Every structure is written in C-alpha cells, then in structure tokens.
Amino acid sequence: MSQPTATTPAQPAGTEALAAAARSVVDAVVRAGDHCAERAAELAARLRAIADELDRCAPPLQDRLGEMREFSRSVKYNPVTGPGNPFSPPLDCTDPDDAGDGTVRGAVALGLPYQGPPGHVHGGISALLMDHMMGVANGRAGVPGMTARLTLDYHRPVPLYQELTVTARHRSSDGRKVLTTGTIGAGGETYVSAEGLFIQPRTPLRE
Numbered sequence: 197m198s199q200p201t202a203t204t205p206a207q208p209a210g211t212e213a214l215a216a217a218a219r220s221v222v223d224a225v226v227r228a229g230d231h232c233a234e235r236a237a238e239l240a241a242r243l244r245a246i247a248d249e250l251d252r253c254a255p256p257l258q259d260r261l262g263e264m265r266e267f268s269r270s271v272k273y274n275p276v277t278g279p280g281n282p283f284s285p286p287l288d289c290t291d292p293d294d295a296g297d298g299t300v301r302g303a304v305a306l307g308l309p310y311q312g313p314p315g316h317v318h319g320g321i322s323a324l325l326m327d328h329m330m331g332v333a334n335g336r337a338g339v340p341g342m343t344a345r346l347t348l349d350y351h352r353p354v355p356l357y358q359e360l361t362v363t364a365r366h367r368s369s370d371g372r373k374v375l376t377t378g379t380i381g382a383g384g385e386t387y388v389s390a391e392g393l394f395i396q397p398r399t400p401l402r403e
C-alpha cells in the first residue's frame with residue numbers, strides 16, 4: 197500500500213471512515229434533494245438497513261453513555277471536531293497554531309446541510325462552533341467549565357463552501373467564572389465575534 201504524501205492526505209480508517217461516509221451521505225441527501233425523488237424510497241430502505249446493522253453492534257445506551265465520559269471518547273465523538281461523529285463538519289483543530297497567547301485556531305468549510313440564509317451558514321451552527329472552540333480554549337488554559345452565557349455578534353453572513361478560520365481565547369478568570377472570546381472569519385474579515393461566560397464546576401466534570 198502506498199504511503200500518504202503531502203499531496204495525498206491520509207484517508208480515515210475504522211469508525212472514522214464510517215463517520216466520514218455517513219457525513220457524505222448527509223451531504224449528498226441535501227444536495228440531491230427532490231432531484232432524486234423517484235429513487236428516494238428504495239435508497240431510504242437501503243440506508244435503514246445499514247442503520248439496523250449498526251444498531252445491532254451498539255451496546256446498551258447506559259453503557260455507551262458511561263464510556264463517553266472518557267476524555268478521549270468525548271474528543272473523538274463530539275459534534276464539532278469529532279472525527280467519529282458524522283454530525284460534526286468536522287472542524288480541524290489538530291494544528292491549533294497556538295500563537296503563545298492562548299489562542300486556539302481551527303479550520304472548517306461548511307456545506308449545504310449547514311445552510312441558514314441562502315448560501316450562508318445557519319446562525320445556530322456559528323454559535324455551536326464558537327461555544328465548542330471557547331470550551332477547547334478554556335480546557336487548554338486549564339480552566340474547563342460549563343457555558344453559562346454566550347453572546348454573539350453576527351457582523352456579516354458566514355459563507356458556505358469557504359474555508360473559515362475559527363479562533364478562541366481564554367481572557368480572564370474570577371474565581372470559578374471564566375471569560376472567553378472567539379471569532380469566525382476568513383481572508384482577514386470577521387463574520388462573527390463571541391464572548392462567553394463559563395463556570396468551572398465545584399467538582400471536576402470528569403473523575
């Protein structure tokens with residue numbers, strides 16, 4: 197088998213490949229829309245059969261929820277950067293480009309499944325990206341917490357199918373209260389800026 201090179205990026209394997217395939221199905225369903233209407237029932241039956249097959253592999257829900265408390269699993273399956281979760285775009289935060297000032301940085305391009313206003317990203321999806329990346333910034337700063345308040349300024353509609361840069365930075369802490377900011381932008385333009393108040397739990401979230 198040939199080794200991946202700079203021009204042939206590594207393909208996902210295992211559950212990540214499964215999630216990537218499921219993600220491409222979601223994308224294709226939205227892009228095909230009514231243009232595939234006459235085959236919709238047949239294709240739906242095939243997809244349901246695959247879902248049934250996966251269901252047969254799944255452990256009882258309580259067991260799976262218990263497993264998900266493990267940090268490595270929460271990273272793999274989270275809905276923003278998680279490569280194992282078909283719901284995640286996924287936002288690539290593997291090279292955080294931490295400029296030394298605590299800023300975390302990620303890149304993502306969003307397609308039609310994430311559309312709100314025509315040709316642009318749904319505002320709730322922008323809030324999801326911001327909330328998550330601010331959580332990552334807080335985790336990296338050693339002050340992980342729960343979101344108590346999230347304020348977003350939507351300066352410009354966020355375009356679909358364009359590589360976006362998502363940044364977040366822990367700004368200050370006051371006891372258990374943590375203040376964090378973030379942005380979504382591209383090409384030097386800021387589309388969204390956000391500020392979040394996070395509260396550190398009295399007892400750690402994970403054992």
Ligand SMILES: CCCCCCCCCCCCCC(=O)SCCNC(=O)CCNC(=O)[C@H](O)C(C)(C)COP(=O)(O)OP(=O)(O)OC[C@H]1O[C@@H](n2cnc3c(N)ncnc32)[C@H](O)[C@@H]1OP(=O)(O)O
Nearest residue numbers: 327328331332335336341342343344345373393395397398
């Ligand atoms: C390397 C590491 C990487 C890490 C990667 C991790 C990635 C993960 C990323 C995932 C990220 C995803 C993240 C998510 O999705 S987190 C999920 C979304 N958020 C929630 O579900 C939170 C729900 N709310 C709660 O559980 C509680 O209300 C919390 C825990 C927030 C506070 O309840 P708690 O009982 O603990 O606190 P307290 O009531 O004693 O208050 C304490 C102080 O805080 C002040 N206060 C409280 N609320 C507000 C408010 N709304 N505005 C202004 N102020 C507020 C309050 O006045 C007080 O101040 P003071 O009187 O002391 O001055």
